[in-house]
Amino acid sequence: MKTVKIIGVPEHFNLPWHLAMEEGAFEQRGIQLEWTDIPEGTGRMCQMLQDGETDLAIILTEGLVKSISQGNPSKIVQEYISSPLLWGIHVAAESPRTSINELQHVKIAISRMGSGSHLMAYIHAQNQGWNTDALQFEIINNLEGAVENLGSGSGAYFMWERFTTKPLVDKGIFKRLGDCPTPWPCFVIAATNAFLNTHTNLLNHILEVINLYTSEFKRIPSIDRTLANRYAQKLEDIREWLSKTTWGQAQLSVETLKEVQNRLQSLNLIEKIKSPGEFLF
CATH class of the missing domain: 3.40.190.10 (Periplasmic binding protein-like II)
Structure with missing residues (x-):
């Protein structure tokens, strides 16, 4: 059994990961996924990626792009939430x-x-x-x-x-x-370069599992009630959120990456536009 560390915010977006773990979907692939909630959000998660405290992160697109642009040794593996936040x-x-x-x-x-x-x-x-x-x-x-x-x-x-x-x-x-x-897909799956260099096969298994769960997530019977109960939300609010939210299973597009970089540069939050290979796995 291979242990993989993953971090994300303690919010309803990440329920597919918890359902997959609870149902043993990763263990069936020989993977022990260790999830840690990070209530401080993307800034803290970027630091944890940089310091090697985690292998993977479910993280906001603009925060990770800024961090990688400034030297964080990590990559975007794929989109996670394709809709705006x-x-x-x-x-x-x-x-x-x-x-x-x-x-x-x-x-x-x-x-x-x-x-x-x-x-x-x-x-x-x-x-x-x-x-x-x-x-x-x-x-x-x-x-x-x-x-x-x-x-x-x-x-x-x-x-x-x-x-x-x-x-x-x-x-x-x-x-x-x-x-x-947000003017772009809001969450991506990130991995450290160290993890990518040594565990590409593990990553592929993890993505296969989570992409299956996210593609079927909205069709789970009474998923709106499950979300409302687990995250202390009103049912009508969860239904509105579900109607606005789309999970993605593909890599972030080069065009979107360029849009994020251009916007961050226009705000003097990054120094220069870098090539897609700096960001995308």
Whole structure:
């Protein structure tokens, strides 16, 4: 039995992995998949890939592209979620702010530099025509840190996956002022170069399993109820999320990779455009 370490966020996107593990699908291939939840998100996962603390990661596209561009010895193996991520834009429930236009000069709470919450804040600000050089950030680590930060009267705003934060909006902890979708497929499967250099066959087995599970995921009987129960979500919210979400089974396209790099470079988040071979396995 070969042990493979994999990391991802503790969110509903990753249920196919957990179902496959619970049903022994990887063990049937001689693979012991060790999953670790990373609530701090993509910035932390990039660091873990770089430090060799994991073999694989389910990670946000823009965060990984930035990290690889800056020397992270990892590659994109394939798309995982082909649809955009819908980022909710939140303030504290008691905040007097009622529109996105009021956020231009407000600090942004982010999990860490290089995270999705950090990079998407730039993309959102650029979409609004704001001066992205003037953005200011507060590091809050994870979703719990955001609840504490905004609740303490920081006045910051916070971007996080809309359906993950929906229960906090319903409870009157956050107020959502709007959404910002990613302009590209949001999650990819990443692997360290060290793993790719020595375990390509293992990777192929893992991809065969997960691609089978994701291609059939929406057809699982009562999958909406399973998701709602496991992730403490309202059934109608899960159904809306499922209607907007598509799992992918192919490599990220060269055109999409170029689009991500161009956008990051336009925001001065990466220095130069690099060849697809630097990023794609």
